[in-house]
Amino acid sequence: MPVTTIAGRDIHVDDEGFLAAYNEWDPDLAKQLAAQIGIELTDAHFKAIDFLRADYATQGETATLRRVSTLGGIPTKELFTLFPKKPAKKMAYIAGLPKPHGCV
């Protein structure tokens, strides 16, 4: 598994740069990851990311946008504003969770 150095720390990532270990994440790392894809994190971003992290801890799967809007209370429209174009993928990347995927 590739190892990369972000914010002076060694981090395990997959081939596309998504974090591979849940526990290597913290909010400072999130800021660095966000900066790499051109996003400056605000409280509104963290509300979504915190929901994703907590949901993953109990479900073992990265939450869908629908789940973030229904259970996390953040409208889908807002998620597209906060994480433009690819909110599901960008949120997962910043939250240090596996990328959402299809079957093939």
Added chain:
Amino acid sequence: MRRLLVLGAGTAGTMVVNKLRRRLDRPDWRITVVEPSDTHYYQPGYLFLPFGAYGPRQVVKPTAPLIADGVELVRGEVDRVATAENRVLLSDGRSLPYDYLVIATGVTPRPDQTPGMLDGGRWRRSIFDFYTYDGALALRDALDRFDGGRLVVHITDLPIKCPVAPLEFAFLADAYFRRRGMRDRVELVYATPLPGAFTKPIASARLGSMLDDRKITVEPDFLVERIDGTTLVSYDEREIPFDLLVTVPLNMGADYVARSGLGNELNLVPVDRHTLLAKGHDTIFALGDANDIPTSKAGSVAHFSVEVFTGNFLAHVAGRPMTGSFDGHANCFVESGDGRALLVDFNYDTEPLPGSYPVPALGPFRLLEDAAVNHWGKLAFRWMYWNVLLPGRPIPLPAHMSMAGKHIPKPEE
């Protein structure tokens, strides 16, 4: 006498009652299945209806003869599950007690969940689905009348039943219009909320060009917010106009699941992904499309998981631990047009890989490869479904995914 109550006589529900009737002693166990419809549909056949390749005869059979003797078939609609009382209430007021409950009511396309889809005045006029019997037949007539323009194949959101079917539809539409000599007058667009038509690395690398080759334009990361007349509008204000829309509406579990407090945000029942026991309940299982396991919603998953479930259930009701563990095994034939198909085989942990898939007598099939043998496999499967799978007869395929015949390509392949 103990009672097993199964909700839904679709693919999973029918297999479960037929298998368990043979395994549970009749004097000790009463088995009841509740189903509102008197018709069983072969859902994989819906894909072929719009192109006239199948007719109703291939797809429809009466429900009752498919249910084993000794299983009580109750026609009715579930109102809710009263979990505290171990009882299911039907909408006509009947009340059915249970010792063990299996929820197998699947998912349903819900065009009402996207503004402008059902209520925009164009439903089944220029907006069609093909995951329902009526929808597939209506689409057949619409395709017949279609004289050119932009046809958009569209997925509202995931998860959906048979996630490769929209892709198959696009491939079959391409072949269909070529056959009719009008392909140059049809623009084919594939709009998906996923980052692409293929998302797994090996499948993408090997199959990604299938869309380019057929001049099918992909609109990735497109999550529809609403339909304005004949335009799909996404949450980030992208627009895709269409002349004919073939959409896969949002798939949701049954509303009674939500009313009973058993569902997630899509009315799917959260379960343990290896035993399919509903989380927080010791006497309720959810099988087939009705649960939330992270694999495809497909008949093959229903079948493989029911195999594992059957052994587990017998252990569970005898007070023994459930030792069987479902691995998320799925396999799907993917029609690519012109009498050819792909086959994919995967589970929770292993993405679709190339190689061969051994099947006694019929196979081997070619994995992740466009081949005529796979198409014949898909057609042969219909016979298997009615005559082997639904009756719950043993099938010579292992329930767990096997690496036999598969290989992991090196990066340069």
